[in-house]
Amino acid sequence: MKKKNALLVSTVISSKLSNDSIGVLKDLASITIDTVLQSGTIHGSLLNRKNKYIPSRLTPLRMDLKFLSSVKNLENVVSTKNQTDWKNVFSSDAVFRKSFMDTGEPMILFELNGEYKLPNKRLLELLGFTEDEFQKMKLIDFFPDNKKFAALRFYTSLKSKRRHTFNTLLKKRSGKLMPVEISVSSLTEGLYFGIIRDVTKQIEIEDLLKKEEEKYRHILEASSNAIVLYDDTTPIYANLRFLKMVGCESSDLESYNLKKIFSQKDQREIKRINKNIFLNELTYGLRPRRGLVESCQQNNQPYSAEFRLIKHDQTTADCEITFSTVRYGKKKILQLNILDITSQKRFIAELQRSEEKFKLLVESSPLSISLTKDDKFSYCNSAFLKLFGYDSYEKILGQEKFVIGFKNNLERERKPKQTQVQSFRFTGTIRPYGRTDGSTIPVEAVVLRITLHNEEAEIVFYRDISEQIQIEEDLKLRKKDYQLLDRIISQVTQSLDTKEISDTSLKTILYNLGWDCGAVFIRVNNNLSLQTSQGFSEHVAEKLKMLSVNEGIGGMLTKMQEPLNYSLQNYPSYLPHKSTFGDAKISSVCFIPLLAKSELEGIILLGSEKN
DSSP states (O other): OHHHHHHHHHHHHHTTTOTTOEEEEEOTTOOEEEEEEETTEEEEEEEOTTSOBOOTTSOOEEEEGGGOTTSTTHHHHSOOOOOOOHHHHHHTOHHHIIIIITOSSOEEEEOTTSSOEEEOHHHHHHHTOOHHHHHHSOGGGGSOHHHHHHHHHHHHHTTTOSEEEEEEEEEOTTSOEEEEEEEEEEEETTEEEEEEEEOHHHHHHHHHHHHHHHHHHHHHHHOSSEEEEEETTEEEEEOHHHHHHHTOOGGGGGGOOTTTSBOHHHHHHHHHHHHHHHHHHHHTTOOOOOHHHHHHHGGGOOEEEEEEEEOTTSOEEEEEEEEEEEEETTEEEEEEEEEEOHHHHHHHHHHHHOHHHHHHHHHTOSSEEEEEETTEEEEEOHHHHHHHTOSOGGGTTTSBGGGGOBOTTOTTOOOOEEEEETTEEEEEEEEEEEOTTSOEEEEEEEEEEEEETTEEEEEEEEEEOHHHHHHHHHHHHHHHHHHHHHHHHHHHTTOOOHHHHHHHHHHHHHHHHTOSEEEEEEEETTEEEEEEEESOOHHHHHHTSEEESSSHHHHHHHHHOSOEEEESTTOOTTSSOHHHHHHTTOOEEEEEEEEETTEEEEEEEEEESOO
């Protein structure tokens, strides 16, 4: 500390101790101290080799001039000035008192050396101090420790900047920290005027706006439609769906000028829209503005039309685009909501072109599709044959549609849902269907009723949902697992004793899983020691009291790292204790490994007298 103080003293002397000046001294080890002299106190902050401040968690050096008496004539070097009694100057001015002292804005008049400071009433109310308490404190005392050096730098900068704004924290009398914006300007040499504005509400509003912005940005990014925003003809935002649809990166967005993303034909259509809006406004004596934006505002309805969008690779996509306006800051911008309808139009065109084209399309579909007339199959694709187990078209065509059968005893049978869409009617059902091998599979079927060659017909789309049902069953089992885990946790959290935790956990597992007996083993070095057991005789517990981690049951679990479940008849001959379980009349055993970072740390043994 003495060495640091000596270095600080040398730095102060080299800076000639001018009020509020900064002295910098570098030694051979590239140690640098940045010093500020403020109201009789020297503040020093260490700098690194790149002349940057050490992180603020390090307390800056600080020394009072009165403790430097060993340095000859140190205080005499400090430049002194006759301080003006500003209070007497202003006290007789009624205008000053009305515009400064009694105003509702927190204000202060001060000198940088701290000799004079005059707060108005509003500032005292804001900080919670009385006039006497305020005058007894130094200006630097109103800042928290981690903001004091920054405040000193701010004071120093006022000598070169006649006006400056500073965002920081101030300490109130209650000890609470208040975010403020301090705006300071120089009135005359040595005297400064400051306005302190509480920005707590502003920060809260900014945080709220940021959260709202993130929420709506997330909604836009998650939208299934492509969305792009234009300021005039310049794109300013596009969601991921748009970038993926046109095949470009966000850095290439500027190249998608509104006039360049449409085909020549569509550009002429847009010009026609603009022209119509232009003429309409001239008719009513209005000043013409941007046509697309105005067309979106007619009758308060967005404007929608089909256009061909030019992609990044110069291919085009048929899109249904809805033009609307949104407010962005203080102005309205154009929003394009784009739905790629290329695949839909292609599908409809293929169906309308010919029945053969329709067959080619559905034959390549991964969905199982059939066409029935008079309740008999007249067509099916190869996916249908594979789903229901037929090896040729001859075995199904001409058969009644009920040949694949409905099983009314299916537990998952649901009522069909019907939806009327224009002239078509869709019926969706989930039922079990029969296969040629006698098995049944759950199938979701969507029926589309159409008129084909002036005859009523049905197109049925089939989807095997066996995997979906299996996932639902797995989720139910996983839910049971978590419920059991919750029960165990609720029991074991009542104690920190290992023995008590093992006993409680084992009881909970045996009760909920329906096993007759069990034991818990905990790893000690390379062995698994019996921690607790329930339902086993003392003779069996004595034989099971120690297992090896690397051999036998422990070695198998170390290798497999998954539960092992055996009936006594199928119990592997290479594992020990088969006779022990037989003597205890145990018919089934289950070994559950307790793992930590892929290392075996324990075993739960469960036994049952039933298979």
